[in-house]
Amino acid sequence: MEKIGKYKEWKPDLWRVPSACGLSGFINRDGGLVSGEVIIDSMRVMNERGNGLGGGFAGYGIYPEYADYYAIHIMFESQEGKHACEKLLEDNVVLEKMEEIPKETSERITDPPILWRYFCKPRVEKILECGKSEDDFIVDLVMSINTSVPGSFVFSSGKNMGVFKAVGFAEDVGEFYRLGDYRGHAWIGHTRFPTNTPGWWGGAHPFNILDWSVVHNGEISSYGTNKRYLEMFGYKCTLLTDTEVMAYLFDLLIRKHRLPIEIACAVMAAPFWKDMDSAGEEERRLYESLRAVYGGALVNGPFAVIVGFSRGIIGLNDRIKLRPLVAAEKDEYLYISSEEAAIREICPKPDRVWAPRAGKPVIGMLKDGV
Amino acid sequence: MPDRFLPSEFIVNVDHQRCRRCKRCILNCGFGVFDFQNMTTADSSKCVACHRCVVFCPEEAITITRNPLAFREHASWDVGLRKAIWKQAQSPGMILTGMGNDKPWLNIFDHLLIDACQVTNPSIDPLREPMELRTYLGRKPARLEIEYDSQGKPVLRGAVENNIMINVPIIFSGMSYGSISLNAQRAIAIAAERLGTLMNTGEGGLHEELYPYANHIIVQCASGRFGVHSKYLNAGVAVEIKIGQGAKPGIGGHLPGEKIGREVSGTRMIPQGTDALSPAPHHDIYSIEDLRQLIYALKEATGYKPVSVKIATVHNVAAIASGIARAGADMIYLDGFRGGTGASPAIVRDHVGIPIEIAIAVVDEQLRSEGIRNMVSIIAAGGIRSSADVVKAIALGADAVAIGTAALVAMGCRLCQKCYTGNCSWGIATQRPELTSRLDPDWGAERLVNLVNSWSLEVKEVLGALGINAIESLRGNRDRLRSLGLDPATNEVLGVRPAGM
Amino acid sequence: MDGVRQASRSEEEVKVAELDARGIHYKELNEKIRSLIESGYEEIVLNGVNGQRYIGDGLVHNVRIVINGVPGNDLGAFMDGPRIVVNDNAQDGVGNTMNSGVIVVRGHAGDVIGYGMRSGKIFIRDDVGYRTGIHMKSYREQVPVIVVGGRAGDFLGEYMAGGIIVVLGLSSDSKDLVGHYTGTGMHGGVIYLAEEIDESKLGSEVRIFQADKTDIERLNALLAEFSDLTGLDVSKVDPRSFVKLLPVSHRPYGNMYVY
Numbered sequence A: 001m002e003k004i005g006k007y008k009e010w011k012p013d014l015w016r017v018p019s020a021c022g023l024s025g026f027i028n029r030d031g032g033l034v035s036g037e038v039i040i041d042s043m044r045v046m047n048e049r050g051n052g053l054g055g056g057f058a059g060y061g062i063y064p065e066y067a068d069y070y071a072i073h074i075m076f077e078s079q080e081g082k083h084a085c086e087k088l089l090e091d092n093v094v095l096e097k098m099e100e101i102p103k104e105t106s107e108r109i110t111d112p113p114i115l116w117r118y119f120c121k122p123r124v125e126k127i128l129e130c131g132k133s134e135d136d137f138i139v140d141l142v143m144s145i146n147t148s149v150p151g152s153f154v155f156s157s158g159k160n161m162g163v164f165k166a167v168g169f170a171e172d173v174g175e176f177y178r179l180g181d182y183r184g185h186a187w188i189g190h191t192r193f194p195t196n197t198p199g200w201w202g203g204a205h206p207f208n209i210l211d212w213s214v215v216h217n218g219e220i221s222s223y224g225t226n227k228r229y230l231e232m233f234g235y236k237c238t239l240l241t242d243t244e245v246m247a248y249l250f251d252l253l254i255r256k257h258r259l260p261i262e263i264a265c266a267v268m269a270a271p272f273w274k275d276m277d278s279a280g281e282e283e284r285r286l287y288e289s290l291r292a293v294y295g296g297a298l299v300n301g302p303f304a305v306i307v308g309f310s311r312g313i314i315g316l317n318d319r320i321k322l323r324p325l326v327a328a329e330k331d332e333y334l335y336i337s338s339e340e341a342a343i344r345e346i347c348p349k350p351d352r353v354w355a356p357r358a359g360k361p362v363i364g365m366l367k368d369g370v
Numbered sequence B: 001m002p003d004r005f006l007p008s009e010f011i012v013n014v015d016h017q018r019c020r021r022c023k024r025c026i027l028n029c030g031f032g033v034f035d036f037q038n039m040t041t042a043d044s045s046k047c048v049a050c051h052r053c054v055v056f057c058p059e060e061a062i063t064i065t066r067n068p069l070a071f072r073e074h075a076s077w078d079v080g081l082r083k084a085i086w087k088q089a090q091s092p093g094m095i096l097t098g099m100g101n102d103k104p105w106l107n108i109f110d111h112l113l114i115d116a117c118q119v120t121n122p123s124i125d126p127l128r129e130p131m132e133l134r135t136y137l138g139r140k141p142a143r144l145e146i147e148y149d150s151q152g153k154p155v156l157r158g159a160v161e162n163n164i165m166i167n168v169p170i171i172f173s174g175m176s177y178g179s180i181s182l183n184a185q186r187a188i189a190i191a192a193e194r195l196g197t198l199m200n201t202g203e204g205g206l207h208e209e210l211y212p213y214a215n216h217i218i219v220q221c222a223s224g225r226f227g228v229h230s231k232y233l234n235a236g237v238a239v240e241i242k243i244g245q246g247a248k249p250g251i252g253g254h255l256p257g258e259k260i261g262r263e264v265s266g267t268r269m270i271p272q273g274t275d276a277l278s279p280a281p282h283h284d285i286y287s288i289e290d291l292r293q294l295i296y297a298l299k300e301a302t303g304y305k306p307v308s309v310k311i312a313t314v315h316n317v318a319a320i321a322s323g324i325a326r327a328g329a330d331m332i333y334l335d336g337f338r339g340g341t342g343a344s345p346a347i348v349r350d351h352v353g354i355p356i357e358i359a360i361a362v363v364d365e366q367l368r369s370e371g372i373r374n375m376v377s378i379i380a381a382g383g384i385r386s387s388a389d390v391v392k393a394i395a396l397g398a399d400a401v402a403i404g405t406a407a408l409v410a411m412g413c414r415l416c417q418k419c420y421t422g423n424c425s426w427g428i429a430t431q432r433p434e435l436t437s438r439l440d441p442d443w444g445a446e447r448l449v450n451l452v453n454s455w456s457l458e459v460k461e462v463l464g465a466l467g468i469n470a471i472e473s474l475r476g477n478r479d480r481l482r483s484l485g486l487d488p489a490t491n492e493v494l495g496v497r498p499a500g501m
Numbered sequence C: 001m002d003g004v005r006q007a008s009r010s011e012e013e014v015k016v017a018e019l020d021a022r023g024i025h026y027k028e029l030n031e032k033i034r035s036l037i038e039s040g041y042e043e044i045v046l047n048g049v050n051g052q053r054y055i056g057d058g059l060v061h062n063v064r065i066v067i068n069g070v071p072g073n074d075l076g077a078f079m080d081g082p083r084i085v086v087n088d089n090a091q092d093g094v095g096n097t098m099n100s101g102v103i104v105v106r107g108h109a110g111d112v113i114g115y116g117m118r119s120g121k122i123f124i125r126d127d128v129g130y131r132t133g134i135h136m137k138s139y140r141e142q143v144p145v146i147v148v149g150g151r152a153g154d155f156l157g158e159y160m161a162g163g164i165i166v167v168l169g170l171s172s173d174s175k176d177l178v179g180h181y182t183g184t185g186m187h188g189g190v191i192y193l194a195e196e197i198d199e200s201k202l203g204s205e206v207r208i209f210q211a212d213k214t215d216i217e218r219l220n221a222l223l224a225e226f227s228d229l230t231g232l233d234v235s236k237v238d239p240r241s242f243v244k245l246l247p248v249s250h251r252p253y254g255n256m257y258v259y
Helices: A003-009 A037-044 A079-092 A124-130 A134-148 A170-176 A223-231 A243-256 A261-268 A273-277 A281-297 A340-346 B024-028 B052-056 B079-090 B182-195 B208-216 B230-235 B262-268 B288-302 B317-326 B346-351 B356-369 B387-396 B405-410 B441-466 B488-494 C026-038 C213-230
Strands: A019-028 A055-060 A070-076 A093-100 A114-122 A152-156 A161-166 A186-194 A207-209 A212-218 A303-309 A312-317 A326-330 A333-337 A352-354 A362-365 B010-014 B034-037 B039-042 B062-066 B094-097 B112-114 B135-137 B145-148 B154-157 B164-166 B170-172 B217-221 B238-242 B253-255 B276-278 B307-312 B331-335 B377-381 B400-403 B481-483 C004-009 C014-020 C043-050 C064-070 C080-086 C100-105 C121-124 C145-148 C161-167 C188-193 C206-210 C243-247
Touching: A019 A037, A019 A303, A019 A312, A019 A340, A019 A362, A037 A055, A037 A170, A037 A186, A037 A340, A055 A170, A055 A212, A055 A303, A070 A079, A070 A134, A070 A161, A079 A093, A079 A114, A079 A134, A079 A152, A114 A124, A114 A134, A124 A134, A134 A152, A152 A161, A161 A170, A170 A186, A186 A212, A186 A303, A186 A312, A186 B288, A186 B317, A207 A243, A212 A243, A223 A243, A223 A281, A243 A261, A243 A281, A243 A303, A261 A281, A261 A312, A273 A281, A312 A333, A326 A340, A333 A340, A333 A362, A340 C043, A340 C064, B010 B039, B024 B034, B024 B052, B052 B062, B079 B094, B094 B346, B112 B387, B112 B441, B135 B377, B170 B182, B170 B441, B182 B208, B182 B441, B208 B217, B217 B230, B230 B288, B238 B288, B238 B331, B288 B307, B288 B317, B288 C026, B307 B317, B317 B331, B317 B356, B331 B356, B356 B377, B356 B387, B356 B488, B387 B400, B387 B441, B387 B481, B400 B405, B405 B441, B481 B488, C014 C026, C026 C043, C100 C213, C121 C213, C145 C213, C161 C213, C188 C213
Parallel strands: B170 B400, B217 B238, B238 B307, B307 B331, B331 B377, B377 B400, C014 C043, C043 C064, C064 C080, C080 C100, C100 C121, C121 C145, C145 C161, C161 C188
Antiparallel strands: A019 A186, A019 A212, A019 A333, A055 A161, A055 A186, A070 A114, A070 A152, A093 A114, A207 A212, A212 A303, A303 A312, A312 A362, A326 A333, A326 A352, B010 B062, B034 B039, B112 B481, B135 B164, B145 B154, B253 B276, C004 C014, C188 C243, C206 C243
16 A cells, blocks of 8 residues: 555656546445345346456445544555644544444455544634634645645545445445445446556445545546646645546535536536527527536547535436446336446346436435435 | 749759750650750759759750749748648648658757777777677567487577578568669669679569568458469568558558559559548457458468568557557568658658657567567667667667668669659659659669678778677667767656766 | 356247356356357357456357446457347447357447348447448358347448448437548448438448338338337437438549559
C-alpha cells in the first residue's frame, strides 16, 4: 500500500487511468432490505467486462443503528497514517464508534490496506466556527484527508450507506467484505477494466462523496474541462480517474445547486441544440440557459453510470448512448445494468425490461414515507 | 477573376532541341500534364513532380523545377498557409492530402545516436559470424514449466502457442487494395513470402489471387468490415483489428466511388461505384471491454489465431496499450504521427498524434512496469525510413517495425502526396488499368526484397559494432542509445541519456 | 458428451442435441457446440443460457441453434450459415458482421444489431436499441435483411451501404417508431417504416418516398416470414401505408474536400 503515497504525488493531469467496465444496481422502492449476496450474483455474470483489477459495491440502508451518523470508511497504508488521520478526525468530529471493517481472508484479494470505519458527527463548535452545513463540513474534511494526510484515503462518507471496494473481480471483492452479512434497500456494483493498473484500491469503483456513489462505464472525454470546472467550487480531483468528476458533479448540481435530478441529468447529458431549437419556447429557453450556465458540467464521451444516493438510484447514459444500459422492473424493484443477463440472473422474470434512451435518466426512488 | 488563381507548384520544361517527339511523356503522365501540338507541350499547373516523365524520357529532355515565383517573406504566414486559404476560399472543404506528415516537426530518430564497442568489449564481424534477426510475434507466457519424464528428458508444459516467426524484424504495413493497386499488393505479397516476413491486407479485404500467400499475410478487420468473412478471417496467420492509423487518428475514411471498380468491389464485397465509408470508430468498440469482446469474437471465429490491434499513437498511448494487452491482444501495432495514408485531411495528418519514438518508449516502459510486456509484441510503424530507424526503434523497445512508405518508394513512389487523386503514374496508388498495368509485381517484389535485405545487412553490421549477435539483445536496450540535442523532458520520456552521460 | 441429451425429431429425422448451458463459460459452451456440429447434430438446443457470448460466432455450418434464455453479446458474429432462434431477449451486437444465416429473437435486442452484416436475415420480434443495421451492405446477390417488430433507437441504418431494414412499430409502448439521426450517412439500401416520420429525425443523406408495388410485394413476403418465425401477429400491418427511406447519393461525402 505504499502506492497511496506515491500516487498522490503524481499529477492527475499527467496520469489519468481510463477504464471501462460492467455495472449493475437495484432498489427496493418499498425500502425492503436485501442481502448483499444478490448484487454479487448479478455482477458475477459480467466478469467478461472486467479484468480483475477492480471491483466494488455500495449498499444503502445498511447501517440502520447508526443512521444519523456519517459512516466514514478509510483505507490506510500504515499504522502511522492511521494515527495521523484519527488525530485529525478527533479534532473535527465526535466519534460514536470506530472499528475495523469486517473481512474474510481471501486468496484472490491480496495486499489489503488497513480498512477501518468511523461513525461520527461533526463537532458543534467546528460547525459554528466555519459557518458551513454539516455536509459541506464533511466534504471539506474528506478532501483534506485525501489530499494532505499521507497514506490515508476516505472511500465512503455518507450516512446509513457504505462503499466496499478493492483490486480484484467483483465477486471476490464482495466475498472479501462479507457483503452477505449486510442488508440494504439499494445496492450498486461494479467490475472494472482499467487500461493500466496502479494496483491501487482507491481506484476501484464506486466513487463516493457523502451519500453519492457512482459506478461508471466508459471514458469521459471532457474530463479536463469537468475537473477544472469542479475545482472552481472547491472540489479536488485527486483520484486519477474520470469517474470521480461524476460523483462531484451530482453532489454539486443536486445537493448544492438544488437542481432536480432530471435537470441535473440534462446538464450532464445535454440535449442537442437541434432538438432544443425545435422544442417549445419555454423548454428551449430552459435548456439553452442550462447549456450556457453549466457548459463546464457537460459530460462528453461514452458513459453509462449508476448513481446511488440516500433516496434512490439513477441510471444515466451519454447523449448518444455509446455505452450499454438496460433497465427492468418487477413489483417494487427497479434494476439497472450493463447487460440484461445480469438482471435476469437475480430477477428471472421481470415485469418489464427496456433500454433507456440516451441522456434520459432511469430513476428509482424510495416511496414517500419510507 | 482568372480560373487559375493559384500559381503552379512546379514548372515543367521540355527541351525541344532534345525532344524526339516520341510522346512517352504523354503516355506516362497520370496527371495529364503533356499534350502534343506540333511539339510537346506541358501544362505545369497539373504537375506533381512525380518524375515519371523524367525517368521515361529517352533524351532527358524534361526538367522539373520548383516555381521560383517570389512571395513576400513572412515568418508567420508561410506560403503553404496562404495557399491553403486561397484554396478554401475558392471552394469549401477540408484540404485533403496523401502520404505522411510533411511538416518539419522534430524528428527524434535523427537525434539518437547508436553506440559501438571499443576496447572494453569486442565488436563482432557479421559477415563471418552468426548474426540472428529472427523474431517471434505474439503472446508469450511469463514463465515456462519444465518437468523431467521417466527417461530424464525435459518436457515442456504449456508451450508458446500461436507465435508467428519472421526472419527479419521488418514487416510490411497495412495498405489496402483500393488505396493501392493489386499489382502493388502482389509485389508486397511475393516479397513477404521470399523474405519470410509478413504483409498486411489493410482494410480492403483479400483478393482471391493473394490467398496463396496467406501464410505471410495478416488480415485486417477495420470499422468498415470490407471483405470480412469467415474464409478471409481464417486465411491469414493473424487478424488485425485496425482502430486507427498514424496519419489520421480518430477519423474514418472515404475511398471514393471511382476507385471501386469491379475487382475492388469484389474484394471489398460492396457495389461498384459506391463510396467505401469507413466509420471513425468500430461501432462495436466504444470502450476497452468492447475491444476485448471483438478480440475474443475474432478468436472464437478463427480457432484462436493471434490478434493484433493497430492504433495511432495518441497522447495516452501507454495506458491504451496496457488496456489492449489486458484485453487479450497478442500484438500491438503502433502507428506514429508520421505514418502514411492514401488520403487524410491535412489538419489531422499534420497536427494529431505523437511521434512513434515517444510511443515505443512509453508503451514498452508501461508494459514492463506492469509486468505484462510478455503478453504482447510491439510493432512500430509510422516514420521508419532507414535501417538506422529500425535499430533505434527496436532499441527503444519495439519487437519489430513495419514499413509502408519506404516500400512504396522502393517501387517508384516519389512522395508527390497525391495518392487520393488515383492518378499515380507509378501504378501504385491508383486503380486506373492503364496505370496499374505498368507496375510489374515481380519487378516490384525484387526491389522490395533488395531493400529489406539491404537493411538487414545494415542492421547486422550495426549489431556487430554493438557486440550483439541476436536482435533480442537490442530490444529495449536503451543503454546503447544516446541523444543529441533533445530536451531533458524528452530524454526522460525516452529513457535515453544525452550523449556524454 | 457431458450434459448433452440426445433426441431426434422423428418427423423430419433431424438429429437434435440438448445442452444445459447454465453456469458454463462461453469458451467451453462454444467448443461443445462446435464438437456437436462435428458429430453430425443438425439442431442444438441450449437451455439456461444467461449472458454467454459469441454463440454461433464464425460458424459456417447448416445447423439450427435454439437458445432458451438471454444470450450474451455478439450472438452470431461473423456467422455464415446457421439459423439461430432465441426464445427470449438478446443483448448487444447480434449478427455482428454476419455473412449469411438467420437469427430470430422472440423478444427485444440491444444496441448495434447487424453491424456491417452482408447477407442473411435478422428478425427481432420487439424493440431494438441504438445503431441497428449500422454500415450494413449488400454485394451482388447478397442482400442483408433486418426486420424489427417493435421500434428502433437513434442512428438506425447509419452509414448503411446496402440491404433492407423494416421497422413495424408493433408490440411496443414507446411512442416513436424510430429515433433521431435515422439513415445518417446512408448511401445504399432501403429502410421501410410502417408509418410516416418527421423529417427532423432523418439524416441529411436520405429522403422519404412512398412504398411502390415492388416494395409492397417484397414487404408482404418479409412480413409473412417474420410472422412465421417470431410468432408475432402482423395481420394489422398494411405495407401499402409504408414509407421508404432512400439515400440521395451513393457518394454522400464527395464534395467535402479541396485539393
